Amino acid sequence: xxxxxxxxxxxxxxxxxxxxxxxxxxxxxxxxxxxxxxxxxxxxxxxxxxxxxxxxxxxxxxxxxxxxxxxxxxxxxxxxxxxxxxxxxxxxxxxxxx
Amino acid sequence: xxxxxxxxxxxxxxxxxxxxxxxxxxxxxxxxxxxxxxxxxxxxxxxxxxxxxxxxxxxxxxxxxxxxxxxxxxxxxxxxxxxxxxxxxxxxxxxxxxxxxxxxxxxxxxxxxxxxxxxxxxxxxxxxxxxxxxxxxxxxxxxxxxxxxxxxxxxxxxxxxxxxxxxxxxxxxxxxxxxxxxxxxxxxxxxxxxxxxxxxxxxxxxxx
Numbered sequence: 001x002x003x004x005x006x007x008x009x010x011x012x013x014x015x016x017x018x019x020x021x022x023x024x025x026x027x028x029x030x031x032x033x034x035x036x037x038x039x040x041x042x043x044x045x046x047x048x049x050x051x052x053x054x055x056x057x058x059x060x061x062x063x064x065x066x067x068x069x070x071x072x073x074x075x076x077x078x079x080x081x082x083x084x085x086x087x088x089x090x091x092x093x094x095x096x097x098x
Numbered sequence: 099x100x101x102x103x104x105x106x107x108x109x110x111x112x113x114x115x116x117x118x119x120x121x122x123x124x125x126x127x128x129x130x131x132x133x134x135x136x137x138x139x140x141x142x143x144x145x146x147x148x149x150x151x152x153x154x155x156x157x158x159x160x161x162x163x164x165x166x167x168x169x170x171x172x173x174x175x176x177x178x179x180x181x182x183x184x185x186x187x188x189x190x191x192x193x194x195x196x197x198x199x200x201x202x203x204x205x206x207x208x209x210x211x212x213x214x215x216x217x218x219x220x221x222x223x224x225x226x227x228x229x230x231x232x233x234x235x236x237x238x239x240x241x242x243x244x245x246x247x248x249x250x251x252x253x254x255x256x257x258x259x260x261x262x263x264x265x266x267x268x269x270x271x272x273x274x275x276x277x278x279x280x281x282x283x284x285x286x287x288x289x290x291x292x293x294x295x296x297x298x299x300x301x302x303x304x305x306x
Binding site for chain 1: 103106109111113114118119121122124125126128129130132133135136137139143144147148151152155156159160163164166167168170171173174175178181182184185186189190193196204207208211235248267284285286291292293296297300301302
């Protein structure tokens with residue numbers, strides 16, 4: 001082993017370090033590229049959320065409407081005696097005999 | 099001497115290796131940070147943008163469901179109220195057509211009420227053919243009865259021209275400046291709001 005060998009070893013080490021720096025730069029560049037790609041997904045994600053919320057709202061709307069329609073149907077199922085009571089009320093009022 | 103060089107050589111290698119490891123580790127960490135920051139930035143932006151849009155969409159979809167639902171309820175109520183009105187009209191027509199003593203009493207009451215509203219001593223009365231016939235036939239008795247009940251003498255003439263109505267009377271003063279429509283249809287129309295309210299109360303009070 002000689003001094004030249006040590007110098008060669010030192011040069012090799014420096015070269016490896018330089019390679020590592022390039023590799024590190026590469027890693028960071030790739031990450032930046034990935035970050036740019038991520039930023040580009042913004043609208044896509046907004047649309048996905050909106051679509052999901054729209055579907056949920058539509059389900060909720062269906063439920064609300066179903067409940068209202070059930071209630072509306074219950075208004076039509078008036079017992080006969082109540083109907084008669086209402087008819088007699090009109091007749092008496094109109095004829096002024098209440 | 100040789101082992102001394104070897105020692106230095108190992109040292110160079112180890113130092114370089116440690117430095118390389120550090121460089122790559124830092125790069126990995128920075129890369130991770132860049133990606134996390136991008137993710138966070140997007141998440142924040144997505145929330146910021148989507149929140150108001152979602153609110154608008156929900157409001158629109160749920161709002162129209164509410165409107166449609168309320169409309170269904172209103173229509174159902176209207177349908178039932180109309181059925182009551184139709185049935186009442188049918189029965190009123192039958193009652194007026196049957197000419198029962200109950201109807202005749204009501205007719206006289208309607209006439210008395212109209213004369214009272216007109217507020218004149220001489221009046222002319224009209225109605226459908228059947229009511230005119232009845233009034234003409236019993237005019238003297240009716241005049242006496244009404245005069246007594248109103249507390250003053252009333253002169254009543256019956257117009258021979260029939261008025262197309264279900265029943266009831268139209269009363270006016272001789273110069274026709276005052277007319278009071280006390281027909282069944284007229285009363286139905288006049289009392290429409292009050293009747294609707296009453297029907298609604300009777301039909302739906304407990305359904306709400």
